[in-house]
Amino acid sequence: MSLAFKEILEKAKSYEADITKFLRDMIAISSESCDEEKVILRIKEEMEQVGFDKVEIDPMGNILGYIGQGKHLIAMDAHIDTVGIGEKNLWEYDPYEGYEDDEIIIGRGASDQEGGMASMVYAGKIIKDFGLEDDYTLLITGTVQEEDCDGLCWQYIIEESKIRPEFVVITEPTSLNIYRGQRGRMEIKVSTKGLSCHGSAPERGDNAIYKMAPILNELKALHENLKDDAFLGKGSLTVSEIFFSSPSRCAVADGCIISIDRRLTTGESWEYALQQIKNLPSVKASQAEVTMYDYSRPAYTGLVYPTQCYFPSWVVEEEHVACQTLVESYKGLFEKEPFVDKWTFSTNGVSIMGRYDIPCIGFGPGHEDQAHAPNERTWKDELIKAAAMYAVIPTMYISKI
Structure with missing residues (x-):
């Protein structure tokens, strides 16, 4: 199916108010590691409202939303736990009540990493709007305990739930650049x-x-x-x-x-x-x-899933089909070459690619330097563009394999 890039971008823009409200609702719910239940339930509500085909919460407490029933399983991941707020006096605005104007949204989790979650959910709606379902199943995950133990959630998903995607898009902040690796x-x-x-x-x-x-x-x-x-x-x-x-x-x-x-x-x-x-x-x-x-800290569900605190480095080659899928999606949508780079910090890719050799590529709204910082913020324009990008990626991948 051909992709109408301009129309997809316009549709994403039309959801700006919905994406913004959803993100601000998540920010307003304190969701530090091992205490994410309320924000998980809020995400479930939004997934069901926009028309996901199936929504589940696994025994660890991760939320799994599915679109389509094709044979190629593609996943997109956002961890939805946050760090604490630190010294509150360093915040210009309440970290949970937040702030927004025409350009930015401020609050704990805005960039790291609930902004990615908001964009993914509305990418699912755009896929439904345009009938972009193809021979793929898109799995959108909101994962827990990443700030405490990055990759633990995906160890559970792969080992216990026996879910193994063909590739995974990690929606941690990249300033809308494409990232293909990180140090362990x-x-x-x-x-x-x-x-x-x-x-x-x-x-x-x-x-x-x-x-x-x-x-x-x-x-x-x-x-x-x-x-x-x-x-x-x-x-x-x-x-x-x-x-x-x-x-x-x-x-x-x-x-x-x-x-x-x-x-x-x-x-x-x-x-x-x-x-x-x-x-x-x-x-x-x-x-x-x-x-x-x-x-071995218990999840909010009470599940204990112990692991060693080792998180391997990983790199996906730039020529890999997963990386080129994002490069071509970016060029189609934004009519320019993307900047391809790496993260400074660690992500769930330490398990997905580092432990299990499932290709990961990063693309997310928000900026790395906002992670764990007071007055954490993200940019509405990036949320919209990320939603369009996530909607395009599955069909682009199917066309390239």
């Missing part, structure tokens, strides 16, 4: 042990905090010498947390723990990253323990 990440714990004693005679004990000090310095130096990649960029690490155990403020610390946020570029596995730290002279000298964190 992992969460590492380094622990030192000591011996407590009274602080008036520290020589009687063994201070676990002092043991950690040279490790911190060597980690800082290690960061500067990590692998680089021409596309994804350099691996990185930063110490993100520090904890201690001690009988009191008048005692020598008998334990010290640091958390490391390690970003992984091409060619860096979790085993490699852990061994790098284990090999540090200060780690060996202090007999520090180096391990990976686990995640």
